[in-house]
Amino acid sequence: MSNIALSVKDLHIRYHALKPVSIKNSIIKPKRIKKDFFHAVKGVSLEVPKGQIVGIVGKNGSGKSTLLRAIAGVFSPDEGSIDLYGNSVSLLSIGVGFQSMLTGYQNIFLSGLLLGFTEEQIRSKVKEIIEFSELGRFIYKPVKTYSSGMYSKLAFSITAILETDILLIDEVLSVGDAAFKQKSYNRMRTLIDDENRTVVIVSHSNKTLLDLCDTIIWMHNGKIKMKGDPTEVIDSYKKFMKVKG
Amino acid sequence: MQRFFKDLKRYYRYILYASKSELKSEVSYSYLNWLWWILEPVLFMLIYVFVVRIVFRTSEKYFPVFVLIGQMVWMYFNRTVKRSVKIVKSYRSVITKIYVPKFVFTLINMFVNSFKMFISFLIIIVMMLVSRVPLTWNILYFLPVVFVLNLVIFGICMILMHYGVYIGDLNNLINVLLRFIFYLSGIFYSVKNRVPAPYNKFVLKLNPIAFLIDQMRDVLIYGKKADLRFLVIWSVTGLLLSIVGIWKVYKNENSYAKVI
Numbered sequence: 001m002s003n004i005a006l007s008v009k010d011l012h013i014r015y016h017a018l019k020p021v022s023i024k025n026s027i028i029k030p031k032r033i034k035k036d037f038f039h040a041v042k043g044v045s046l047e048v049p050k051g052q053i054v055g056i057v058g059k060n061g062s063g064k065s066t067l068l069r070a071i072a073g074v075f076s077p078d079e080g081s082i083d084l085y086g087n088s089v090s091l092l093s094i095g096v097g098f099q100s101m102l103t104g105y106q107n108i109f110l111s112g113l114l115l116g117f118t119e120e121q122i123r124s125k126v127k128e129i130i131e132f133s134e135l136g137r138f139i140y141k142p143v144k145t146y147s148s149g150m151y152s153k154l155a156f157s158i159t160a161i162l163e164t165d166i167l168l169i170d171e172v173l174s175v176g177d178a179a180f181k182q183k184s185y186n187r188m189r190t191l192i193d194d195e196n197r198t199v200v201i202v203s204h205s206n207k208t209l210l211d212l213c214d215t216i217i218w219m220h221n222g223k224i225k226m227k228g229d230p231t232e233v234i235d236s237y238k239k240f241m242k243v244k245g
Numbered sequence: 246m247q248r249f250f251k252d253l254k255r256y257y258r259y260i261l262y263a264s265k266s267e268l269k270s271e272v273s274y275s276y277l278n279w280l281w282w283i284l285e286p287v288l289f290m291l292i293y294v295f296v297v298r299i300v301f302r303t304s305e306k307y308f309p310v311f312v313l314i315g316q317m318v319w320m321y322f323n324r325t326v327k328r329s330v331k332i333v334k335s336y337r338s339v340i341t342k343i344y345v346p347k348f349v350f351t352l353i354n355m356f357v358n359s360f361k362m363f364i365s366f367l368i369i370i371v372m373m374l375v376s377r378v379p380l381t382w383n384i385l386y387f388l389p390v391v392f393v394l395n396l397v398i399f400g401i402c403m404i405l406m407h408y409g410v411y412i413g414d415l416n417n418l419i420n421v422l423l424r425f426i427f428y429l430s431g432i433f434y435s436v437k438n439r440v441p442a443p444y445n446k447f448v449l450k451l452n453p454i455a456f457l458i459d460q461m462r463d464v465l466i467y468g469k470k471a472d473l474r475f476l477v478i479w480s481v482t483g484l485l486l487s488i489v490g491i492w493k494v495y496k497n498e499n500s501y502a503k504v505i
Contacts, residue, residue: 022412023412069341072343072344073343074340074341074502075502076499090343091342098338099336099338099339101270106262110262110263110266111343113259114343119262
């Protein structure tokens with residue numbers, strides 16, 4: 001068991017009946033709160049051994065991001081279970097979470113503390129993060145003044161330098177300008193080459209996935225359609241998308 | 246409950262850092278920055294003194310201190326409660342990325358505002374010395390009163406935080422209710438002396454804010470002892486509210502990210 005870093009068993013996630021209601025509606029027709037729901041993940045099971053790099057492909061809305069968020073602990077499963085075996089996990093995704101009124105510097109600490117690091121640990125890495133993010137003096141400005149590129153660069157730097165056991169990456173391998181892209185790609189490589197790090201990547205870039213991953217999972221409408229060797233899966237995924245398109 | 250204390254231990258550094266940052270950013274956004282934390286209570290006090298003394302032609306003993314105390318408790322209550330309704334939404338960017346126990350936000354909210362309350366309290370001490378309020382050891386009863394106040398507010402905020410996620414227009418209702426409580430809490434008048442006979446007891450018994458403001462004035466200005474029996478009753482109520490709130494939020498918090 002010790003070499004499995006992450007296991008998901010028969011996971012179901014639904015978005016349902018949770019629309020915000022108004023007081024008027026809940027008084028007038030309390031029982032008519034709609035029961036329609038969207039079944040985003042329908043019974044996914046997977047096991048990721050320690051140190052493996054898993055890629056997930058699939059068309060938009062197939063439940064990839066929902067799966068990652070569930071693994072990160074943002075949603076609780078409606079059915080099934082997720083076991084991280086005590087590993088720390090961080091999710092890197094587009095438009096990631098900063099508090100826009102606070103400065104980049106403060107956000108580094110807040111994110112770090114949430115990821116389970118102590119202030120001392122963060123302080124020892126903060127210089128490296130700022131350097132990597134190339135933000136310069138902007139780091140002391142509120143995050144809301146950042147351009148979207150700066151925003152993503154900072155997010156990437158935090159996750160890339162404060163290393164967690166499991167890394168979940170949601171389509172952010174192409175952040176910033178060409179130079180930063182290259183740099184982040186290299187950084188990602190070194191992160192991934194660490195034998196103890198487990199990574200799950202969602203991406204639409206087939207080339208990246210072929211480059212980096214040991215296994216690829218193809219999700220379709222909330223289920224796993226295919227799982228296995230990267231070249232095989234990507235090939236049939238490409239074919240499938242052509243037929244549809 | 247066990248989970249609550251475990252999470253508290255794990256996240257208290259985050260809570261402290263986040264509260265500090267929020268206060269700092271508030272300061273950096275205004276011209277007079279931290280001076281506002283002093284100016285605001287003082288200016289409001291002047292308004293109430295003007296309205297009550299000149300327009301209504303009444304007063305209480307040590308009126309400026311009297312008003313400042315009411316004002317301090319009210320501001321704390323008002324700010325935390327108002328914020329708690331929308332608080333989950335305001336941390337949207339954080340909770341869609343990583344798991345955070347949501348009571349953490351209520352505590353940040355309370356820390357930020359209790360810091361402002363602390364400043365008001367310093368002003369009150371200065372004013373007490375300036376207006377030569379006789380000091381007695383009963384001032385120490387201030388501590389249990391503040392404790393009960395925090396417990397009640399925590400309970401209310403946790404419950405409102407939960408419903409605020411699902412009920413879009415809850416804050417309209419809360420604004421009206423808060424205004425109602427404002428007038429019924431004796432911020433600028435004495436409930437004991439000004440509300441006619443049987444009703445003043447009702448108000449003091451049923452409205453925790455009126456009761457706590459009254460208690461705070463009793464122990465700080467009038468050198469009386471606190472009403473321990475009612476303090477116990479309200480701390481039990483506050484504790485029950487908090488437990489219900491914590492339980493409700495823990496049960497539902499992982500769905501919040503799906504709604505907002």
